[in-house]
Amino acid sequence: MIADATYTVLFYGLSIAVVVLALAAVNARQLLRAALGLMGMLALSAGFYVMLRAEFLAGVQILVYVGGIVVLIVFAIMLTRSSELLEDHPRAATRAFGAVFSIAFMLISCMALRATEFPVVPNAAPSGDEIHKIGVALLDRGSAGYLLPFEVVSLLLLVAVVGGTVVARKTPPKDQPFTTGGDLRGETILHPARVQDESPPAGGKP
């Protein structure tokens, strides 16, 4: 009884907090504030995973989303100077269109939810060894296992790492061989002092 009441209070409290933070993430003018809202929203979602008895996923959520993805987003905001250069003001017509479209989507999916009978297992209690089961399922070669998707996903991560590095590095000029050191011309613009040090002194050669 007490546990159920606590569950209800936790669910609605967390839901309100997450929805408010998500709204802040999509509405904030300053992108750093939006990233902060996104971070809070993702961190509180880990609480939802705990409430759904998926403790392993809660840990993964904190590690990957809050520790990795949000940090990457903040880096990208700073590297592109979006917070100072570009203010994100959508026009009123765009905002109205977006609001109508998303509210219509939400209403339709909620109506579909109400109309569906889910085969819910009553008084279901998970056995509590989810981590063990997840590990077995990820490496199981049988019909209930996910070994092939697991390997494909590891390949996807490798491709993402290599692709991200190649796309984000500076393009070398045509006469310069391929290096990971970047563009010498870009360096000249960004660090004139260093190039001056490396250049031979004027009149050094007889």
Place this chain on the structure above:
Amino acid sequence: MTELLARFAPGIAEWLTLCAVLYAIGLYGLLTRRNAIAILMAVEIMLNAAALNFVAFNRFIAPDAVDGHVMAIFIIVMAAAEIVVGMAIVVALYRLRGSVDVNQMNSMKG
């Protein structure tokens, strides 16, 4: 008071409604934002709602299985890969054009 609260303990419909609301918020951000980074953030909100949906189905419909958890893990991994490539493209585009406004990205227009 406790009995009343206990009677309203969230079932699968409440969880799925929450996910639908979060997904709609992400969709709103996707449609209204002009900055490419903000659009990627909205996509993250939507992916998070989808993962939560899988876990809610797992909890209420097949509590002994972990297929929903595995799917949520795959979604999180995919979101990480997507954000890495997306941010690399955004940074490269900023270096090339000095702007990350998606309204100005029309150089492939015929």
